[in-house]
Amino acid sequence: MRGGRIAAGAASLALTSALAFAPAAAAAPADRPGAAPTASKKPARQKTQRAPAPKCNKQIGQPASAITVEPWAQRRLDFEEAWRITRGRGVTVAVVDSGINANHPQLKGKVAASFDASGTTPDDCLGHGTEVAGIIAAADMRGRNVPFVGVAPQVKLLNAKFASGESTQDNTLLAKAITWAAEHGAKVINVSSAAPDTAALREAVRTAQRHDALIVAAAGNVAQDQRGKESAAYPASYKGVLSVAAVDEAGTISGFSNHKTRIDVSAPGQNVISTLGDGYAGGLQGTSFGAPFASGVAALVRARHPKLTYQQVINRILITAEGGNGQGSGHGMISPLQAVSALVDPDATPGAADARPLGGAVPIAKPEPVDHRTRTIGLAVAGGALALALVVAFAGAVIPRGRRRGWRPGRAVIPAEERD
Known part of the structure; x- marks a missing residue:
C-alpha cells in the first residue's frame, strides 16, 4: 500500500490506488493512502528553504498478466471506434501531476519534455502521475497480451511535475506547472488535483487559455463524512476549464464525486486500471482518473479538428456527451466517437435545443437472422x-x-x- 495522507483542506482530492486488481471501496477519504497531489490552502511563505529531496522509491506495480479481462472503462467508452479516424497524432498533452515514469513499456518515447516545479526530480515517486499518463496515452500493446490501452496512444506528453509527494504547502507550484505546460506547446493540460482559488492559479489558467490550451480538471473527491461540507475544487470550477466527475461501472455518479464543483461531463472513475511503475495498478478510484479519460478524448478531437479553439473543443465534448443522469453528472458520460465524428456547430451553446449533433450516419436496421430450426x-x-x-x-x-x-x-x- 502506498503513500500517506494528502493535506489540502476542504479542497482535498483523494483516491485509492490499490495494488490488487479488485474493486475499490465506494469512498476515498482524504486520509487513505495513494491520494492525488493537491495544493494546500495555507499561503505560501515568501522565503522558504527547500528541504532535501526525498528518496524516490518508485512504485513497482503488478505484471500485465494480472489484467485478465479488458478493463471495463475501455469497453464502456469504446474509444477504439474513434481510432479509425484518429489516435491523437500531432497533439501534445501535459500531465500536471507528481511526474511520469517515462520508462514504462507503454509510455516509452512519449514524454517530449519535463519540468519539475517542486525542485526535486521529474521522476514519479508517488505513482499518481504515471497512472494518469497511462489512461491518456498508453501504447497499444495488445499484440503482446496487454489488454490495457490509453485513449489517445499517439499523443506526445509533457511531464509537468508540481508535487514530490502527496501534498505541497506551496500553492504556487501548481500554477507554475500549468504555465510551463501552456508555454511549451501543450494543447491539452490534464490537472488531476484540486487546489484553493488563488490569484496565481487564476492567472495560470488565463495564460493557458491565451495559448489556446484546453485544461481538463478533476472535480474533486469528498469523503462520506464530509458530504454537505465540501467546497468547490479549482481549477475545475473556473470558466473555460473542462470539469470531470467520476462514475462507476453502472454509469452512476460515484459517491465521492464533488457536487459543489461545477461539473461539465463524467467519465469512469471507479475500479480503474492504469500504468504504475513498470507495471500496472487496479482498483483505482477518484475523479483523478475520470479527468484523463476526458483529456484523451479532447486530444482526439484536437487531432481531428485542429482549427477549433479550446472552447470549441469543449463545446463538442459537451454537446456529444450522453446526457446527464442526476446531480453532479453535468452533460453526462463522454462519448469519444461522437466527439470526434459528429456534425456539430462548434459555436452552439451546449444544452440548447439547437446544439444537438446536426447529422451523421443514419442507422439502418439489419434483417433479422434466419431461424434455421x-x-x-x-x-x-x-x-x-x-x-x-x-x-x-x-x-x-x-x-x-x-x-x-x-x-x-x-x-x-x-x-x-x-x-x-
Whole structure:
C-alpha cells in the first residue's frame, strides 16, 4: 500500500490506488493512502528553504498478466471506434501531476519534455502521475497480451511535475506547472488535483487559455463524512476549464464525486486500471482518473479538428456527451466517437435545443437472422401436408371404382390394330 495522507483542506482530492486488481471501496477519504497531489490552502511563505529531496522509491506495480479481462472503462467508452479516424497524432498533452515514469513499456518515447516545479526530480515517486499518463496515452500493446490501452496512444506528453509527494504547502507550484505546460506547446493540460482559488492559479489558467490550451480538471473527491461540507475544487470550477466527475461501472455518479464543483461531463472513475511503475495498478478510484479519460478524448478531437479553439473543443465534448443522469453528472458520460465524428456547430451553446449533433450516419436496421430450426420445421410440415393431400386425392379416385367392380381386378383391353 502506498503513500500517506494528502493535506489540502476542504479542497482535498483523494483516491485509492490499490495494488490488487479488485474493486475499490465506494469512498476515498482524504486520509487513505495513494491520494492525488493537491495544493494546500495555507499561503505560501515568501522565503522558504527547500528541504532535501526525498528518496524516490518508485512504485513497482503488478505484471500485465494480472489484467485478465479488458478493463471495463475501455469497453464502456469504446474509444477504439474513434481510432479509425484518429489516435491523437500531432497533439501534445501535459500531465500536471507528481511526474511520469517515462520508462514504462507503454509510455516509452512519449514524454517530449519535463519540468519539475517542486525542485526535486521529474521522476514519479508517488505513482499518481504515471497512472494518469497511462489512461491518456498508453501504447497499444495488445499484440503482446496487454489488454490495457490509453485513449489517445499517439499523443506526445509533457511531464509537468508540481508535487514530490502527496501534498505541497506551496500553492504556487501548481500554477507554475500549468504555465510551463501552456508555454511549451501543450494543447491539452490534464490537472488531476484540486487546489484553493488563488490569484496565481487564476492567472495560470488565463495564460493557458491565451495559448489556446484546453485544461481538463478533476472535480474533486469528498469523503462520506464530509458530504454537505465540501467546497468547490479549482481549477475545475473556473470558466473555460473542462470539469470531470467520476462514475462507476453502472454509469452512476460515484459517491465521492464533488457536487459543489461545477461539473461539465463524467467519465469512469471507479475500479480503474492504469500504468504504475513498470507495471500496472487496479482498483483505482477518484475523479483523478475520470479527468484523463476526458483529456484523451479532447486530444482526439484536437487531432481531428485542429482549427477549433479550446472552447470549441469543449463545446463538442459537451454537446456529444450522453446526457446527464442526476446531480453532479453535468452533460453526462463522454462519448469519444461522437466527439470526434459528429456534425456539430462548434459555436452552439451546449444544452440548447439547437446544439444537438446536426447529422451523421443514419442507422439502418439489419434483417433479422434466419431461424434455421423454425424454417426446418415449417418445411417439414408443408411437405407432410402435400403428401397427405396426394394420398387423399388418390384415394378419392381409386376407392369408388373399386367398389363398382366389387374389388375385382380389372381387365386390360388390347386395341384392335394390335390384336393378332
